[in-house]
Amino acid sequence: MRIWAMLFGHCLRCTALSGCYFAKYNMPGDINNTYGLLHSHCHCYIENVSNSTLIYNVNTVCPIEKFTEYIFADKYADNGKRDLFEMLGFNIEDSYELKNEFEKQAKEKYMHGNYVLKNLDIYGQNINIPILIHKNGRSIEFISGWKVYPEGLLNCNTPMGDK
Numbered sequence: 001m002r003i004w005a006m007l008f009g010h011c012l013r014c015t016a017l018s019g020c021y022f023a024k025y026n027m028p029g030d031i032n033n034t035y036g037l038l039h040s041h042c043h044c045y046i047e048n049v050s051n052s053t054l055i056y057n058v059n060t061v062c063p064i065e066k067f068t069e070y071i072f073a074d075k076y077a078d079n080g081k082r083d084l085f086e087m088l089g090f091n092i093e094d095s096y097e098l099k100n101e102f103e104k105q106a107k108e109k110y111m112h113g114n115y116v117l118k119n120l121d122i123y124g125q126n127i128n129i130p131i132l133i134h135k136n137g138r139s140i141e142f143i144s145g146w147k148v149y150p151e152g153l154l155n156c157n158t159p160m161g162d163k
Helices: 012-015 053-057 065-071 074-079 081-087 092-111
Strands: 004-008 021-023 047-048 059-060 118-123 124-135 138-149 153-158
Touching: 012 118, 012 124, 059 092, 059 124, 065 081, 065 092, 074 081, 081 138, 092 124, 092 138, 092 153
Parallel strands: 059 153
Antiparallel strands: 004 021, 004 047, 118 124, 124 138, 138 153
């Protein structure tokens, strides 16, 4: 059984994490730090959360516009991201399918702790989640960027990060 935690606190960075879920082995800060989770004099605490709570609460949202107005948009055609999707046979008409696949894989991988912590700021914790896409006998893994919000909400910042 995986152990998950919600963090609570009251400085700006800690408040942004209040009520967020993280795998205990892959969470912001250093749980072995004698001064607290994120910084000295931190008042945060960890509360265990059941797997059933996660299954019920975790919700991933990848706005359709991340594909229709970014990946497949003419104004961003020179960044090379559309070329990769088109190489697999995707086009703007596949945006809804891609949105659903990104949300499905992100939820599954997040719930298994398969994410990489990125920067933490006053707006919250950013994470990267690998997304594997298959089409026409070809596949490619994208590193997608997400923001973790309280009560299990993950919002896609970008379906395909630069790094």
